Amino acid sequence: MSVLKQPLATPSRVRGVFRYLLSTKNQREKIEVLEKILSPDELVKNAPSPRPMLRATINEMVKVGLLVKEDEEIAINSDLPENARNPQLGDKLLPDTLAELFFASKNEDEEDFGRVCAWYLAQDIYDAPGNWDEVEIQVNKQKVGDFLKMSNNTLYGQLDDWMCYLGLAWGQALAGKRITVPDPIAYIKRNFKHIFNEDKEILLIDFITRLARKCPLFETGKFREEVESQVDIRQPNYLSTSTAFALFRLQEEGYVKLLRKSDADLMLLPKINNQVDDDGRISHIIWQGEKL
Incomplete structure (x- = not known):
């Protein structure tokens, strides 16, 4: 399952975990400690499972190779480039670090995410679908539903969040509604x-x-x-x-x-x-x- 299909693994949560670990000793922390710091007990007392958002985020980032689990600890992957692990540079470089892991590391779990992002960048920027309703129409028009597997608004929400964070798109408000534009300038x-x-x-x-x-x-x-x-x-x-x-x-x-x-x-x-x-x-x- 890719990050596209895990709505709890958002860019802001990934960034929060990564930024915290950048500043810790040896860039690692006990999972129990990390959970209590980033997801305090008071915030999850009524959750159906213990800290689902944080755990889903950690699991996805372990799978993609940003983090590693070692016994009861979670750590930044030491195989990442040195600058990507640098406490002063790592957060700034995180969008590119993740883009590399998602799309250029032969990560089979993220191939559906890569196809959807590539499809969106291939659309006409002057008439691109800017929300889920328009994306659904375009997917059906181009007959790529089975190929993209972009089947609901939740998946589109992940696509929107991640493409904007990675610098492959940007969003704006138009007539009170959010519109996304496939523009990779950033x-x-x-x-x-x-x-x-x-x-x-x-x-x-x-x-x-x-x-x-x-x-x-x-x-x-x-x-x-x-x-x-x-x-x-x-x-x-x-x-x-x-x-x-x-x-x-x-x-x-x-x-x-x-x-x-x-x-x-x-x-x-x-x-x-x-x-x-x-x-x-x-x-x-x-x-x-x-x-x-």
Whole structure:
């Protein structure tokens, strides 16, 4: 069972457990002590089972590899990268640590979560389903119900919470209702240094390949290719509108510069109605460096 199907394992609870363990000696704690600190007796005295929210959260994070259980203790997994376990950096890096564990670690339990996230990022950002009712309609329209197994509002709620926390989407209030937008700008922005490595200018197709290697929800990545085998929604050499929209915004904010060079293959960055303007025919991307 993936985090998508465990509604008690929310980003805020995962973060609470992880932040606490980051500051403890040897980054471990007795489970009984952890439960009483993060879920005091008074809050769970009428619960049908002892501390169900905290226990479900811990179990999911052990399964995904963020935490480990050792006898009666719970600890941060020592196999995580050093920076991910750093008390000063770990909380800030947690969204990327989890994205790596969810989507890029061959974690079979999370494959359904990966497919649904990739499907949502593949939707037209200018007309994307923004709530459960619209998602249900789109799933039925594209005939991917059996493939995605996105069957109820509870699953959608988990998708919404986690994609927003991971920086793959964001939410807003519209006419008194929450609307979610599949926009991965926050994820891409956080990972420029990893994607560019020592380079400052690379082919856009190489940028996308590196991005997909880091997070296979994106174009050419494992989960996106599985989605595109079910739904024919992206033309050759086109990026999805969600990725294109993020890159245009990042250029406007001064993080990158998108270039077209005459001697290089182009990728097409569509805008509304899947139209490609002259400024959407791109061969190279330049990283302008980190902003303070």
